[in-house]
Each structure stands twice: as C-alpha cells, then as structure tokens.
Amino acid sequence: MIADLWQAQLTFGLFVFLLTPGFGLSPGLQRVRLLVFLAIGYIPIAGLSLADYMRSFTGDLAITSLVALAYWTAVRTGFAPRQPRAKTLQIVAVMACLALFLYPATMGLSYLDPYRLGYQPRPLILFVGLLTLALLALQNRLGACMLALATLAFSVGLKSATNYWDYLIDPFIALYSCFALIGYAISRLWRNGSAKRRDALSSQPG
Amino acid sequence: MSVWFAGSREGAADVQIRASRYDAIAGEWGPELILATRESTSTAIQRHIRKLGNPVIALAPDDRLWLFYVSVSIGGWAGSAINAMYSDDFGENWSPPKQLVTTPFLNISTLVRNAPVFHRDGTIGLPVYHEFLGKFAEYLYISPDGEVLDKSRISKGKHSLQPTVVPTSEYGALALLRYAGETHHKVLASRTEDAGQSWSEPYPIEPANPNSSLAAIATPNDGLLVALNDLEDGRFRLRLMGSDEGLSFWKPVIDLDESPDPLGNPFSREVYSDIIGDKFQSSSGPRRIGLLSDFLANLDQRVCSMHGCDFEYEYPYFIKSSDGLYHLVYSWNNTFIKHVSFNDSWLEAQL
DSSP: OHHHHHHHHHHHHHHHHHHSOOTTOOHHHHHHHHHHHHHHTTOEETTEEHHHHHHHHHOOOOHHHHHHHHHHHHHHTTSSOOOOHHHHHHHHHHHHHHHHHHHHIIIIISSOOGGGGGTSOHHHHHHHHHHHHHHHHTTOHHHHHHHHHHHHHHHTTOSSOOOTHHHHOOHHHHHHHHHHHHHHHHHHHHHHHHHHHHHHHHHSOO | OEEEEESSSTTOTTOEEEEEOEETTTTEEOOOEEEEOHHHHHHHHTSOOOEEEEEEEEEOTTSOEEEEEEEESSSSGGGEEEEEEEESSTTSSOOOOEEOOOOSSTTOOOEEOSOOEEOTTSOEEEEEEEOSSSOEEEEEEEOTTSOEEEEEESOOSSSEEEEEEEEOSSSOEEEEEEEOSSSOOEEEEEEESSTTSSOOOOEEEEEEOSSOOOEEEEOTTSOEEEEEOOSSSOSSEEEEEEEOTTSOOEEEEEEEEEOSSTTOOOBOHHHHHHHHHHHHHHHHOGGGGGGHHHHHHTOOTTTEETTEEOOOEEEEEEEEOTTSOEEEEEEETTTEEEEEEEOHHHHHHHO
16 A cells, blocks of 8 residues: 555656656756656645545556656656667557457456456466566567566565556556557558659659 | 445435444434545545445454445546445444455446355455446455455446345355346346356346346245346336245245335325325334424435436345344435345245
8 A cells, every 4th residue: 555655656756757848958957857746746635645636547557657657757867768669669569469458358348357367367477477588588678677577566566456467557558559559550551652652653754 | 234325416525435233122223323435535545536335334254344335536436446444343443445456447447236245265255347338247356354366257248237146055156137238127147156256147037127226135945035126117116026046936025115106107296295204104113203394394306306206215235144134225215224124934924
C-alpha cells in the first residue's frame, strides 16, 4: 500500500513533467522542473493529494509504464541518450502484442480469460523471460529493463495487485503501443507508395 | 447483522453503507450503524470516491466477519471496484477497507452482490460480475487475508450477472444468474464440479427472470431454495421457490410480498397510500407503527412516478444461521429492508 502511494507520487511527477512543454530549458533546469512537479503531487486537496486524485482515474500504472516514463524523463533531463527508433518499435511491438492478447478476452468475449494466467504466472514469467532475452539479444536494453523490472517488482510484491499482468501492462502503455505501431505501419505504407510512384514517374520515357 | 446502502437516491454522494444487528432473543433489529462512507473509503484507499453501493456481509467459519462493497471513482456502476473489510469481534471494530484488484483495465467494472462461499481450505469464493462493455459473471478466490488469489469465469457475453452460488457437494456448486438479455427472460444456471475452477456454460431454467437479482441457498434434502421475482417483467412480486438439485422440478413455496394487482400495474397515489400503509403495519412490528404517518407523508420518487405508484420487492439476500434458521432480507419498495426468517420444519410443511 505504501509502495502504491509512493508510486502514485512518482507517476504524477513524471506524467506532468512529460506532458508539459520543456520551454527550451537546459537539462539542469529541466531537473528542477521535475522536482517541482514531484513536489506538486503532494499538495493535498480535501484530504487527498493531487497524485491520489490522478491515481483515482488512472489506476496504478504498470511497472513497464513507469520505467518508460522514467526513461523519457531521463532523456529530457539529459541523463540518457535517445534510443534509435527501431528499438522503440521493438518495444511497442512487444507491448502491443501483449495488449492484444490480454484486453479483448478480458472484456468477457470468451470463456478464456488470459488475465487468469497472471495469478499462477510461472508459464507467463517464463515467456516474458524469453522476450527479455530476445530484447537483450537485439541490444534493446530499455525493453529488457522494462520487462525485467516488472518481473522483479512482482516477485517482491511491490504493488497491491497480486496479478503479474498488472506489473506488465496497463491500458495507457497498451493504447500508446497499438497507436504507435499503427502509425508506423501507415507511414511505412505511405513511404512505399510514394517510392513506387516516384519509380513509376522516373521510368516513364522522357 | 444485515447491511445495505442508503442515501437520498442510488448513486448519490450521501450514500453510506449501513448495518443493523439482529437480536435473535428479542426478535428485533437494533439501531442503524454506519460501516462505510465515501470519506472513510477514500481515506483508507487513498482514492477519490464518487459513490458506494452493493454491500455484502458474511461470517466465515473462523468467526471473521467480512464486508464487501463496491465503490466508484469515475463514471457509473461500470466503473466499480470491490472493497473488503473485516471484523474479528463480530462487527464491533472493523479493519480499514482494502480495494481488491480484479481486472487489468484500470481495475474497474467488478461488482459484488451475493453471498460468498467459504472453502474448507480457508479461502473465500466470491461471486462477482462485470458491467463494462459486457455483462458476465466470475468467481473470485480470495485468501483468508483478503488477497485475490485466482478467478474463474462463470459466463461470458452481455446477458448474465449477479451470480448466487450454492455449494452442492465437496467440490460441486451451482450458480444461478440474473438474465439481462431480451430473448427468454429465464434464470440462468451454471455448474462447477472442481470447486469453481471451471463452470459449465449457463443455460436457462424454468423460473422467469425480469432482469432482477436473486438469491439461493441449499436445503437439507439436497434441494435448493430461491428467492426471486418469478416474473417476465417488473419486480412487484418476490417469491420463494423450491427445487431439486437437478433443477428439473420447481415449486412455489410462498409469495413473500406482492402487489395486489396481479399484473403489477401502478396505482394512484391515494389508493397506493392505503395499500402500502396496511402492508407497512403488517410488516413492521409494533415498534415501528409510530413511523407510519411519516412514511406515508414521504412517499417520493422511490415508489411513485408520473405514471403512478409501484410495488417493488427486490435484491434478496439469503443465509442459514448456525441455529438452523433461514434468514432472508430484501429491499421493500425502495424504502426499507425487510427480514423474514423460518426453519426447516416450516419449509418442509410448505413443500
């Protein structure tokens, strides 16, 4: 429970920091801005902190989301370099696949409930372990770190949730990943179409 | 002890989870207690709470008294999550509520309505249902400390909710479900033979169901006793029905409460006041007769609308106490909770 509240404060600070413009501030001032937002999360209104209000509507984020938010914050504050787009695509592909496996069936479409796999999660942990190794093999340290920390947090019971899925995925990273993947597919198709049109034009006899 | 939610209207901010204690010797209910409010729940779980509802109370074999109820932070009932609190001194003092995490989608859309089943290994089986996008029932396994351990799906789709689960053997149980579809208007039944790990596909059975909640309990002869609105439309009659374990034979036991109009048509306010006044007096016991004039003066939107005034008897909840008595409580015209009790001898005489 205490970990949940601490997580709520962290989520609030990172979320607001990333959603608000950086105003072209230096990395040092960005760090100050982050500290200010982390502090704002503690402001109480009618018995609850601002972070608690946000948590009321967003639920507790998955550890993977927290790691991703922390990474983007590190990039903006100059602590980490931006990773290549291909590696980000690998991560969103993994998260989108997990989301598509989990969410539709969880809504009661069938008797199969993949969320149940998270209560006795050994097979799921094994599968996620393989995904982590695959991401490591692709030198995708952020992706591997997201999955590994989620598993580690589950093993020590960092959140009040008892289901492994709640550490792996939440609707926000799921939607982000699906839309990012769709966006990538559309831009890829568009580029291919443009290239073909250019080829067709250049091959016409002058 | 009995629990209910009460306030200015369903879903209002002033709704509280209230309770009353029954004195079996005096045969009377004690004063109304407040077990949970929006504020107490919000403080305990550190979330904004918009409304409360659907409390369920049950005594475990280890004498721990459990209270489950739903709270909503955002949206309607589809945004519900279940909270659990317990008392180790029969309701004198309570633990702070703890929110159960039961779905991966923002932990919304799990509601409780009927009695839990206490398993021999100490775990609790809690029948729950979902109302977000689909309407379907599940069975939660909860540890003796209130942690969600597992869950199984009783039904799928959009047409079944509010399961009531009755153990029938060491590993067998029967679930009866409220039907929310438009096809057959019948109660649905599903069975498990592996202590709730898996359930058969729900199928319609004989009693009608007007999309209203029902409650069931086992009887000593391996039969079943069900309190329900055995109607295709409306909730103007609450009936007790008996059945065999195979659900092939059904017999009405008694109509607990009903509208004088066999079709449940509404009454004018004047006629309604006379009828419900008589019902109030016959149901209330001598201690509450003095409340009659206040009750009649405050007949409001809970029972009367533009088309007239209706009778509604709904949301039954069944237990069998350790002294062998059956206790049934239900909502009486959206204004009171009515308690009915009987024993096996009375039941045998009816069947």
